[in-house]
Amino acid sequence: MKRGSHTVSLQKEKHTSFYGNMADVGKTPVARNEKTNSEFGYVGIDAILEQMRRKAMKQGFEFNIMVVGQSGLGKSTLMNTLFKSKVSRRSLMTSEEERIPKTIEIKSISHDIEEKGVRMKLTVIDTPGFGDQINNENCWQPIMKFINVQYEQYLQEEINIERKKRIPDSRVHCCIYFIPPTGHCLRPIDIEFMRHLSKVVNIVPVIAKADTLTLEERDFFKQKIREDLRANEIDIYPQKEFDEDAEDRIINEKIREMIPFAVVGSDQEYQVNGKRLLGRKTRWGTVEVENTAHCEFAYLRDLLIRTHMQNIKDITSSIHYEMYRVRRLNENNTQPNGQQAIHANGVPEHEVLSHEM
Amino acid sequence: MGRKPFLPEYWLARWQTCLNNGRGSGEGARGVPLSGHVGFDSMPDQLVNKSVNHGFCFNILCVGETGLGKSTLMDTLFNTKFEGEPTQHNQPGVQLKSNTYELQESNVRLKLTVVNTVGFGDQINKEDSYKSIVEFIDTQFEAYLQEELKIKRTLHSYHDTRIHACLYFIAPTGHSLKSLDLVTMKKLDSKVNIIPIIAKSDAISKSELTKFKIKITSELVSNGVQIYQFPTDDETVAEINSTMNGHLPFAVVGSTEEVKIGNKMVRARQYPWGTVQVENENHCDFVKLREMLIRVNMEDLREQTHTRHYELYRRCKLEEMGFKDTDPDSKPFSLQETYEAKRNEFMGELQKKEEEMRQMFVQRVKEKEAELKEAEKELHEKFDRLKKLHQDEKKKLEDKKKSLDDELNGFKQKKTAAELLQAQTQQAGSSATLKKDKERKK
Numbered sequence: 001m002k003r004g005s006h007t008v009s010l011q012k013e014k015h016t017s018f019y020g021n022m023a024d025v026g027k028t029p030v031a032r033n034e035k036t037n038s039e040f041g042y043v044g045i046d047a048i049l050e051q052m053r054r055k056a057m058k059q060g061f062e063f064n065i066m067v068v069g070q071s072g073l074g075k076s077t078l079m080n081t082l083f084k085s086k087v088s089r090r091s092l093m094t095s096e097e098e099r100i101p102k103t104i105e106i107k108s109i110s111h112d113i114e115e116k117g118v119r120m121k122l123t124v125i126d127t128p129g130f131g132d133q134i135n136n137e138n139c140w141q142p143i144m145k146f147i148n149v150q151y152e153q154y155l156q157e158e159i160n161i162e163r164k165k166r167i168p169d170s171r172v173h174c175c176i177y178f179i180p181p182t183g184h185c186l187r188p189i190d191i192e193f194m195r196h197l198s199k200v201v202n203i204v205p206v207i208a209k210a211d212t213l214t215l216e217e218r219d220f221f222k223q224k225i226r227e228d229l230r231a232n233e234i235d236i237y238p239q240k241e242f243d244e245d246a247e248d249r250i251i252n253e254k255i256r257e258m259i260p261f262a263v264v265g266s267d268q269e270y271q272v273n274g275k276r277l278l279g280r281k282t283r284w285g286t287v288e289v290e291n292t293a294h295c296e297f298a299y300l301r302d303l304l305i306r307t308h309m310q311n312i313k314d315i316t317s318s319i320h321y322e323m324y325r326v327r328r329l330n331e332n333n334t335q336p337n338g339q340q341a342i343h344a345n346g347v348p349e350h351e352v353l354s355h356e357m
Numbered sequence: 358m359g360r361k362p363f364l365p366e367y368w369l370a371r372w373q374t375c376l377n378n379g380r381g382s383g384e385g386a387r388g389v390p391l392s393g394h395v396g397f398d399s400m401p402d403q404l405v406n407k408s409v410n411h412g413f414c415f416n417i418l419c420v421g422e423t424g425l426g427k428s429t430l431m432d433t434l435f436n437t438k439f440e441g442e443p444t445q446h447n448q449p450g451v452q453l454k455s456n457t458y459e460l461q462e463s464n465v466r467l468k469l470t471v472v473n474t475v476g477f478g479d480q481i482n483k484e485d486s487y488k489s490i491v492e493f494i495d496t497q498f499e500a501y502l503q504e505e506l507k508i509k510r511t512l513h514s515y516h517d518t519r520i521h522a523c524l525y526f527i528a529p530t531g532h533s534l535k536s537l538d539l540v541t542m543k544k545l546d547s548k549v550n551i552i553p554i555i556a557k558s559d560a561i562s563k564s565e566l567t568k569f570k571i572k573i574t575s576e577l578v579s580n581g582v583q584i585y586q587f588p589t590d591d592e593t594v595a596e597i598n599s600t601m602n603g604h605l606p607f608a609v610v611g612s613t614e615e616v617k618i619g620n621k622m623v624r625a626r627q628y629p630w631g632t633v634q635v636e637n638e639n640h641c642d643f644v645k646l647r648e649m650l651i652r653v654n655m656e657d658l659r660e661q662t663h664t665r666h667y668e669l670y671r672r673c674k675l676e677e678m679g680f681k682d683t684d685p686d687s688k689p690f691s692l693q694e695t696y697e698a699k700r701n702e703f704m705g706e707l708q709k710k711e712e713e714m715r716q717m718f719v720q721r722v723k724e725k726e727a728e729l730k731e732a733e734k735e736l737h738e739k740f741d742r743l744k745k746l747h748q749d750e751k752k753k754l755e756d757k758k759k760s761l762d763d764e765l766n767g768f769k770q771k772k773t774a775a776e777l778l779q780a781q782t783q784q785a786g787s788s789a790t791l792k793k794d795k796e797r798k799k
Contacts, residue, residue, distance in 0.1 A: 051655060052401075056405075083395055085391050117398070161675050308403075
């Protein structure tokens with residue numbers, strides 16, 4: 001705790017309210033701004049930051065990330081690269097599972113990872129079978145249902161009379177969507193999926209296996225993708241409307257200009273220039289994963305983990321989850337006789353409310 | 358959920374495959390080692406940054422008799438002069454006066470709310486003193502509960518007014534707790550974190566103080582009053598917290614005046630026989646209080662308020678309204694909608710009562726109006742009757758008068774006739790006498 005010339009400035013005295021024996025209770029005081037009154041001495045209010053940090057370290061963090069994309073796009077490898085360990089489903093699979101499923105399955109695996117005293121429970125949710133069938137209509141539905149089920153679980157715990165101190169958070173914080181590197185534009189399945197899911201979860205689209213595109217092709221592809229997203233009114237993370245202040249906006253604008261990130265994943269290390277780096281070795285050269293001149297993996301990692309992880313979680317809990325809650329509570333009020341209701345997202349209610357029956 | 362112990366990857370993978378034979382989804386979590394720097398160790402920083410941007414809020418309730426130096430202590434704790442003059446002793450009941458201030462130190466913005474009990478302990482009959490305090494605390498919980506149960510809610514920007522810490526000011530009698538103190542603290546201990554402090558402790562000598570503290574703690578224990586214990590589960594602060602737990606209740610002295618000691622200006626109270634320095638740990642426990650309340654445990658106080666006291670209130674309130682945790686096959690959200698329904702019902706009842714009262718009022722007015730109309734009608738009738746009577750009388754009188762006049766006239770006539778006759782007779786008589794006289798003469 002540093003002591004220095006800290007001044008405690010009394011910025012404003014707000015509304016004084018009286019609560020008598022029966023008086024007007026429940027009025028929250030309102031702030032007004034006036035003169036500043038700086039006094040001597042150090043009170044120690046800023047010690048609360050340290051207290052918060054201590055509490056956070058003790059509690060640990062939770063993060064749930066979902067990967068969606070056709071098989072063969074390098075989803076598992078990317079997860080392993082992001083979290084520098086074997087967190088993906090494939091690392092745990094037995095050989096009998098090495099087949100493309102007939103329907104979309106949703107598999108989630110949790111890991112406890114720790115770095116410099118910070119503990120995190122990371123859950124990777126994989127969606128094998130997405131986009132792999134001949135007829136991929138409504139392929140987004142099982143995923144949407146899964147996300148809503150997580151919201152539902154959280155909601156149920158929240159409205160319990162006796163509820164846990166810390167409600168276990170299984171809500172999907174971030175969904176990484178893998179776009180195959182065709183180089184042209186988004187395919188209908190991509191647009192369909194992102195259009196439906198951007199309303200309920202934070203979507204971060206990435207161009208998978210970007211080492212098959214040259215830099216010009218990559219830029220052109222990105223531009224086309226952005227155009228397509230705009231044309232279909234798909235709001236991907238970071239969403240414009242949730243920028244909190246000017247500072248946020250500047251940072252997020254920069255990110256929005258770079259999305260989707262063109263990534264390459266690898267969990268193999270090679271010797272490059274005397275250093276051991278993660279990369280993909282080919283006959284014509286080695287693609288360095290963490291080299292920003294080669295691919296944008298580092299930007300993705302920084303966005304997801306080092307700078308915006310808390311923000312991603314906040315948007316999930318205070319916006320997506322709240323929207324789900326509002327929808328859910330309104331439905332319950334207006335459909336008391338158990339009529340079949342169609343969700344705003346098109347999924348019939350009886351599928352979503354999988355719990356009660 | 359049980360976290361599995363940290364195992365080398367090799368064992369882990371084998372064990373996991375055995376466990377998950379054929380199953381892909383894992384229930385519990387496994388620990389994996391990282392082969393490089395991932396970067397999520399910045400999460401606490403991200404969290405802290407977000408909180409800094411948002412600002413913090415902290416609410417303190419000061420309970421104690423008038424004149425124990427509550428406002429002065431707040432001023433001293435937060436190094437500022439909060440507004441307000443000392444309260445009088447003639448309050449009819451206990452009122453709670455709440456002030457909110459925005460303080461800032463380096464980059465931390467704190468919205469501090471200080472709630473004072475005005476008139477506590479001043480009444481002759483203090484039986485109900487604790488009630489307004491309990492009501493106030495419950496109201497803040499209720500407001501938060503309402504917000505939490507709303508359909509469209511804004512919890513993250515909600516100004517939390519729940520009381521995080523209650524400083525209970527004990528008068529420095531030197532003997533023991535007053536019964537008012539015991540009763541009040543007993544009522545408050547399940548609703549708020551109580552930190553008892555001995556106010557104006559410069560009135561007690563050191564030896565008396567130790568005895569006083571022991572007496573107070575034993576009285577609190579024997580009466581089952583649960584005061585706030587500084588948490589000892591985190592190793593970084595366990596030691597200092599447990600030491601401080603032994604120093605409760607803190608004996609404090611507050612002062613905003615500065616006195617020159619040596620070559621420094623310190624906050625102190627100056628007496629002819631010496632100066633009590635507020636920040637001198639040998640003189641009083643002010644520094645301990647500030648350390649515990651603000652610098653070490655502010656966050657824990659807030660957390661306890663939310664996870665223990667608020668949850669208890671919420672549980673009791675919802676159970677009171679007749680909810681139970683639903684079984685799997687009963688309707689979900691019966692809590693939400695029935696709470697709303699009950700509330701609407703209550704509001705409906707209120708409205709109905711209001712309607713009823715209004716109806717009754719209207720009814721009464723009508724009745725009164727009818728009555729008045731009746732009376733008016735009666736009066737009119739009476740008036741008419743009297744008028745008629747009067748007219749009759751008048752007529753009668755006129756008749757009488759007429760007959761009288763007639764009589765009078767008749768009489769007058771008779772009178773004039775009589776007079777005429779008399780005159781005639783007189784003349785005849787006189788002429789007759791004259792004639793007689795003449796005859797005699799012949």
